[in-house]
Each structure stands twice: as C-alpha cells, then as structure tokens.
Amino acid sequence: MSKHHNKSLPPLPKMGLEGLKENWRSDLPAGFAVFLTALPLCLAIALASGFPPSAGIITAIIGGVLVSRFNGSHITINGPAAGLIVVVFAAVQSLGEGDAMAGYRYTLAAIVIASIFQVLMGLYKVGRFSSFFPTAVVHGMLTAIGIIIMAKQAHVMLGVTPEAGNIFSTIAQIPSSLIKPTPEIALIGLSGLIVMVFWPLIKSKTLKKVPAAIVVLFFGMILGQILGVQHEHLHLTSPVVEHEHLIPSHFLVQLPDNFIDSFYFPDFSKILTLDFWGAVISICLVGSLESMLSTTAVDKLDPYKRKSDLNRDLTAIGFGNILAGFIGGLPMIAEIVRSTTNLKNGAKTGWANFFHGSILLVFVFLFPHFIHNIPLASLAVLLVYTGYHLASPTAFKKIFEIGLDQFAVFIITIISVLATDLLIGVTIGIIAKLLIHLLRGVWFDNLFRIHFTIEEPDSRTIVIKLVGSALFSNSLPLRKALSELETGKTIVFNFSNGYLIDHTVMEYIHEFSHDYTAQGGCCHEVGQALQTFSNHQLAARLMTLDERKVNAN
Numbered sequence: 001m002s003k004h005h006n007k008s009l010p011p012l013p014k015m016g017l018e019g020l021k022e023n024w025r026s027d028l029p030a031g032f033a034v035f036l037t038a039l040p041l042c043l044a045i046a047l048a049s050g051f052p053p054s055a056g057i058i059t060a061i062i063g064g065v066l067v068s069r070f071n072g073s074h075i076t077i078n079g080p081a082a083g084l085i086v087v088v089f090a091a092v093q094s095l096g097e098g099d100a101m102a103g104y105r106y107t108l109a110a111i112v113i114a115s116i117f118q119v120l121m122g123l124y125k126v127g128r129f130s131s132f133f134p135t136a137v138v139h140g141m142l143t144a145i146g147i148i149i150m151a152k153q154a155h156v157m158l159g160v161t162p163e164a165g166n167i168f169s170t171i172a173q174i175p176s177s178l179i180k181p182t183p184e185i186a187l188i189g190l191s192g193l194i195v196m197v198f199w200p201l202i203k204s205k206t207l208k209k210v211p212a213a214i215v216v217l218f219f220g221m222i223l224g225q226i227l228g229v230q231h232e233h234l235h236l237t238s239p240v241v242e243h244e245h246l247i248p249s250h251f252l253v254q255l256p257d258n259f260i261d262s263f264y265f266p267d268f269s270k271i272l273t274l275d276f277w278g279a280v281i282s283i284c285l286v287g288s289l290e291s292m293l294s295t296t297a298v299d300k301l302d303p304y305k306r307k308s309d310l311n312r313d314l315t316a317i318g319f320g321n322i323l324a325g326f327i328g329g330l331p332m333i334a335e336i337v338r339s340t341t342n343l344k345n346g347a348k349t350g351w352a353n354f355f356h357g358s359i360l361l362v363f364v365f366l367f368p369h370f371i372h373n374i375p376l377a378s379l380a381v382l383l384v385y386t387g388y389h390l391a392s393p394t395a396f397k398k399i400f401e402i403g404l405d406q407f408a409v410f411i412i413t414i415i416s417v418l419a420t421d422l423l424i425g426v427t428i429g430i431i432a433k434l435l436i437h438l439l440r441g442v443w444f445d446n447l448f449r450i451h452f453t454i455e456e457p458d459s460r461t462i463v464i465k466l467v468g469s470a471l472f473s474n475s476l477p478l479r480k481a482l483s484e485l486e487t488g489k490t491i492v493f494n495f496s497n498g499y500l501i502d503h504t505v506m507e508y509i510h511e512f513s514h515d516y517t518a519q520g521g522c523c524h525e526v527g528q529a530l531q532t533f534s535n536h537q538l539a540a541r542l543m544t545l546d547e548r549k550v551n552a553n
Contacts, residue, residue: 012304012306013304013349014349015349015350019348019349020349020351023348023349023351024351026346026347026348026352027347027348027349027351027352027355028351028352028355029345029346030342030345030346030347030352030355031064031342031347031351031352031353031355031358031359032355032356032359033209033211033341033342033344033345034077034338034341034342034345034347034352034353034355034356035355035356035359035360036210036211036213036214037211037213037214037337037338037341038060038077038079038338038356038360039057039214039217039360039363040213040214040216040217040374040378040379040382041079041080041082041213041337041338041382041386042056042057042059042060042079042080042360043056043057043371043374043379044056044379044380044382044383045080045081045082045084045085045330046080046330047253047376047379048082048085048089048149048152048153048380048383049080049084049085049088049089049092049330050088050093050100050103050104050107051104051107051328051330052104052254052255052262052328053253053255053371054255054256054259054262054328055080055262055328055329055330056079056080056329056330057259057262057360057364058262058263058324058327058328058329058330059079059080059320059324059329059330059331059332060078060079060080060332060356060357060360061357061360061364062320062323062324062329062357063077063079063317063320063353063357064077064078064079064353064354064355064356064357064358064360065354065357065358065361066320066357067316067317067319067320067353068350068351068353068354068357069350069354070312070316071312071313071317071350072308072309072310072311072312072313072314072315073295073298073308073309073313073334074302074304074306074308074349074350075298075302075339075342075343075348075349075350075352075353076295076298076308076313076334076335076339077334077335077338077339077341077342077352077353077356078317078320078332078333078335078353079332079333079335079338080329080330080332080333080335081290081294081332081333082145082146082149082383082386082387082390083142083145083286083333083390084283084286084330084331084333085145085148085149085383086145086148086149086422087279087282087283087286087287087422088107088330088331090279090282090421091103091106091107091110091279091282091283092106092107094275094279095110095275095276095279102267105264105265105266105267106267106269106270106276106279107279108264108265108266108267108325108326108328109266109267109268109270109271109276109325110276110279110280110283110325111266111283111321111324111325111329111330111331112266112268112321112322112325112326113271113280114281114284114287114321114331115284115320115321115322115324115331116318116322117280117284117318118284118287118314118315118317118318118321119314119315119318119319119322120318121284121288121311121314121315121318122311122312122313122314122315122316122317122318123311123315125311126311132472132473132476133289133430133472134409134429134430134433134472134502134503134504135406135472135503135504135507136399136402136406136407136429136433136503137409137410137413137426137429137430137433138289138293139395139398139399140409140410140411140412140413140414140417140425140429141413141417141422141425141429142290142390142391142395143390143391143395143396143410143414144391144413144414144417144418144422144425145387145390145391145417146386146387146388146389146391146392147167147171147387147391147414147418148167148387148418149383149384149386149387149390150384150388150391151170151174153380153383153384153387154174154177154380154384155170155173155174155177156189156376156377156379156380157185157186157189157190157192157193157377157380157381157384158177158178158181158185158186158189158377159181159182159184159185159186159189159251159377160176160177160180160181160182167418168418168419182251184227184228185251185375185377186377187223187227188223188224188227188375188377188378189377189378189381191219191220191223192216192219192220192377192378192381192382193381193384195212195215195216195219195381196212196381196382196385197385199212200212211341213382216378216381217374217378219378220374220375220377220381221373221374221375221378223375224252224373224375225373251375251376251377252372252373252374252375252376253371253372253374253375253376253379254372255364255368255371255372256368257368257369258368259364259365259368262328263327263328264328265326265327265328266325266326278423282421282423283331285426286422287317287321287331287332287333288314290333291314291317291333291334292310292313292314292334294333294334294335294336294339295308295313295334296308296310297336298334298336298339298340298343301340302343303343304348305515305518307515313334317333317334337386338356396410401534401535401536402503402534402536402538402539403503403534403540404533404534405436405533405540406503406539406540408432408436409429409432409433412428412429412432413425413426413428413429413432416428416429430473433472433502434447434473437469437471437473437500437502440500440542441499442469442471442499442500443468443469446468446469446471446499447469447471447473447474448473448474449474450468450469450471450474450475450477450478451466451467451468452464452465452466452467452470452477452478452481453465453467454481460489460490461489461490461491461492462486462489462490462491462492463491463492463494464478464481464482464491464492464493464494465494465496465497466493466495466498467497467498468497468498468499469498469499469500469501469502470498470500470501470502470505471504471505472502472504472505475504475505475508478505479508482512485516487516487519487521488519488520488521489521489522490521490522490523490524491513491516491521491522491523491524492523492524492525492526493509493524493527494525494526495525495529495543496526496527497543497544498527498543498544499542499543499544500540500541500542500543501540501541501543502540503538503539503540506538506539506540506541507538509525510537510538527543528543529542529543530542530543530544
C-alpha cells in the first residue's frame with residue numbers, strides 16, 4: 001500500500017482483529033453474498049476441470065478461511081476460477097490416459113509442485129514479470145479459454161455427450177446437439193440460460209440482491225424434480241414424478257454425504273515424465289498470471305484505492321494451493337467475479353473473504369443433500385455464461401480499436417491456443433508480437449534491453465527520458481524504476497528520443513500516471529508521435545523515423 005493516501009478518500013479500514021471488530025457488520029453480509037455466488041461456480045468449475053465437485057468447494061474454503069489471513073490483497077476473493085479449467089482438464093486427460101481418477105490424483109501432484117514454484121516466485125518477488133506478457137496475448141489467451149469452455153459446456157447444458165475429438169470437432173458438433181438434445185436436460189439448461197441473461201434486467205432492488213447463479217440452481221432443481229432428474233435413492237419414493245421413465249442420476253451433482261470423504265491425496269509417481277512437468281508449468285504460469293491480473297483489476301475498483309502486494313499475494317496463494325493439492329482441491333487464484341460481488345455488497349477488508357469461506361464450510365457439512373439435487377445442466381449454464389463473457393464480441397471490439405497489430409496478435413493467440421495448448425499458444429502469440437516489432441524497425445538488441453535516464457532538474461520535477469524502444473519485452477527495468485519514485489512530484493515522460501512505444505507500455509504508463517496523480521503528484525508526456533497505429537489513445541506509436549540516429553547519439 002502506498003505511504004501517501006489521498007485526503008479526498010475515506011479513512012482506511014483497520015486491519016487484523018481490530019478490523020474484524022470495526023467492520024464485521026459490512027464484511028459478514030458481503031461474505032454471505034460471495035458464498036451464494038461461489039457455491040454454484042465452485043461446483044461447476046470443478047466438474048468442468050475433470051475433478052469431483054467437492055474439489056472446488058475445498059479450494060474456496062482454504063482460500064477464504066486460511067489464505068485471506070495472510071495474503072497481500074484487501075478485498076479480492078480467492079478460489080477456483082474458470083480460467084484454469086482448460087489447463088487442469090488437459091492435465092487430467094494427459095496424465096490419466098483414460099483413467100479419470102488416476103488423472104485426478106496425478107494432477108493434484110502437479111498442483112502441489114506448481115504451488116511450490118508459486119511460493120518461490122512470491123518470495124523472490126517475481127510478480128513484476130507478469131508484465132512480460134503483451135496485453136493482446138493475455139486477452140487472446142483468456143478469449144480462447146472462454147471459447148473452449150462454451151464449446152464443451154454447451155453439450156452438457158443440452159444433455160449430449162459429443163464424439164471425442166479436438167476443440168474444433170467439439171465446436172462443429174454443437175448444431176447436432178441443438179437438434180438432438182436430451183429434451184428434459186435441454187429444458188433445464190436453456191431455461192437457466194434465459195435466467196442468467198434476464199435476471200440482471202430486473203428492476204427490483206430486493207431481487208437483485210439474490211445472485212443470478214443461485215436462481216439458476218433453484219430453478220434447475222425444481223425443474224429436475226418435475227421432469228424426473230433424480231438420484232437412484234429417490235426413484236422409488238418421489239411422488240412428484242409421473243413420467244414413464246426417469247433421467248439417470250449422472251445428470252446430477254454427486255457429492256459424499258460426509259464431506260471428509262471428499263478428500264483425495266496426490267500421486268507423485270509420474271513426476272519424472274514430460275506430461276507431468278508440462279502440467280506443472282501450465283498450472284503455475286496461467287494461475288499466477290491470471291491471479292496477478294485479477295488482483296490488479298480489483299484494486300482499481302477499491303473505493304479506498306489500496307494497492308495489493310502482488311508478491312505476498314502470490315506467496316499466500318501458493319501456500320493455499322499446496323494444501324489444496326494435498327487434500328483434493330483445485331488450484332486457486334484471485335477471482336474477479338466473486339471479488340466484484342464482494343465489493344458491490346460493501347466489503348471493506350479481507351474478513352469478508354474469511355466469512356465467505358467459513359459459511360461455505362458450514363454449509364457443505366450441514367446441507368450436502370441440497371447439493372445432491374443440483375442438475376449438471378444448471379452448472380453448465382453458469383460456465384457457458386462465464387465463457388461468453390471471456391470471449392464476447394466486446395472483447396474482440398476493444399482489441400480491434402487499439403490497432404490492427406494488436407488485433408492480429410490477439411487472433412493469432414486465440415487460434416494457436418485452440419489448435420495446440422495454452423503454453424504453445426501463448427508462446428506463438430509472444431513470438432508474433434516480437435516479429436511485428438522487428439518488422440517496424442526495432443533493433444534486435446533493443447527487444448529485451450531498454451534505454452532510459454532519470455533526471456531531477458529541480459526538487460519538484462523528475463524527468464524520465466526514453467531512448468530507443470519501450471516494449472512489453474524490455475519494460476521491466478522501467479517499471480521497477482517508476483515504482484521506486486518519490487510521490488507528490490511532477491513526472492515528465494520525455495519520449496522525444498524514443499522510437500517505438502508499444503501498447504503494453506503505453507497502457508502501463510497511463511495506469512501509473514493515474515495512480516501517481518491520485519497520490520498527489522502530476523504526470524505529463526513530452527514528444528510528438530510521428531505515427532500511431534490507430535486512433536486509440538494508448539495505441540502503439542513511432543516517435544522517430546530512424547532509430548539508428550537515436551542510437552548514434
């Protein structure tokens with residue numbers, strides 16, 4: 001957190017036990033609201049990841065009850081997230097080789113090892129390396145994840161099992177599933193989708209306090225009872241069902257009556273295989289990157305403008321993930337949807353995260369039978385909706401407006417991730433971005449090395465003078481230097497001797513300037529761009545015609 005606090009902001013909430021005493025009246029209701037949102041999402045994400053449904057709940061409980069007590073953020077919620085579905089499911093498939101339970105336990109081992117790396121990354125303060133990933137590549141990765149989630153969960157929502165194949169085959173089979181669904185399951189799924197779309201449009205403030213996800217669950221459970229989607233132990237006793245047949249219970253969530261029976265332990269016997277280490281790298285990379293991005297995004301929404309310690313947060317999440325991996329849970333991240341719910345319901349401190357985990361823990365011990373009657377189609381609806389938000393037309397539009405170069409990298413990353421996997425796809429996206437820089441005249445040694453000076457012409461002014469190109473791939477020293485500047489001064493970014501400044505750096509400078517100004521300082525830029533690659537204010541830009549002249553100086 002910054003030492004300087006804007007006087008226009010409300011007083012900062014107290015932390016620790018004093019914060020609990022001072023803020024529990026606001027944090028407890030917020031935690032309950034997050035619980036209502038988290039319960040269905042945890043179940044849905046776990047099932048889509050190839051894990052038992054209890055795995056998502058285990059992780060959310062650990063994230064809330066344990067990690068919230070020593071993480072580096074203030075109002076973010078830690079738990080399983082849709083962004084990790086693809087990497088975890090791929091690990092289960094590749095490591096299990098057709099045996100789902102074996103794949104699950106091998107993946108738990110991969111989570112434990114990946115989490116150890118997360119802890120080390122936090123301790124050695126490598127959180128800043130998240131900036132190495134270009135904005136277009138990150139958005140391309142998340143959009144591809146959204147497409148994969150929608151493609152796979154659409155079939156679950158319709159009660160159809162597609163033929164085995166790659167993601168393009170799964171997408172191609174969606175029309176067939178729409179034409180020949182399981183009618184009862186499709187009715188539950190499509191009705192839930194309608195609820196998700198139209199519930200936010202309801203004007204009643206009282207009804208709006210109920211999360212749409214919970215409405216989808218209750219609505220699906222009622223329809224399930226009416227349509228005969230029931231567990232075997234209810235088949236002979238339920239007076240509700242009057243159909244000639246009952247839909248098999250594998251369309252419902254399966255959860256042990258005793259939650260302790262949900263615990264499973266990792267199997268490290270594949271630790272020497274390439275597939276195992278591929279899973280470790282994917283889980284560590286995607287989980288760490290998405291967590292840091294989410295935490296940063298939530299910080300911008302914090303009414304108190306507090307800044308999270310990303311390295312401490314990564315360390316805490318890593319410790320939480322080690323525990324989750326050892327007892328059968330999914331990897332956790334700082335999750336933005338639940339964090340937004342937390343904020344909207346008045347959360348002030350990390351105790352709201354603690355309350356959400358505690359309520360979830362009590363609920364699964366006292367009411368496991370409630371979860372037994374949730375149709376899988378209802379959970380699939382939540383994931384289809386989440387996937388759509390990751391890959392909505394708005395996401396494409398925003399990147400296109402930044403410039404054709406950004407859009408090209410964005411599309412290349414999406415196609416590469418869909419055609420290969422996340423690691424390879426992201427690598428291809430980064431290579432594409434570097435090639436674009438080279439084609440624009442950036443010298444090869446400037447790709448990973450930045451040149452700038454910091455001068456103080458007087459006691460109130462700091463001049464940052466750029467020489468050559470500032471790119472996503474070389475900007476870490478600049479970011480580190482800016483983070484160490486004294487607050488409350490006038491910072492001048494002098495780009496007159498610059499060559500190419502890419503969008504990722506422009507975006508960072510814009511965010512830095514906004515935050516620095518909020519802390520009582522002032523920022524402005526000097527230097528006229530000779531060419532910008534779109535009308536977007538943060539588009540990449542060329543400052544000079546010939547970089548050789550700059551380097552000669």
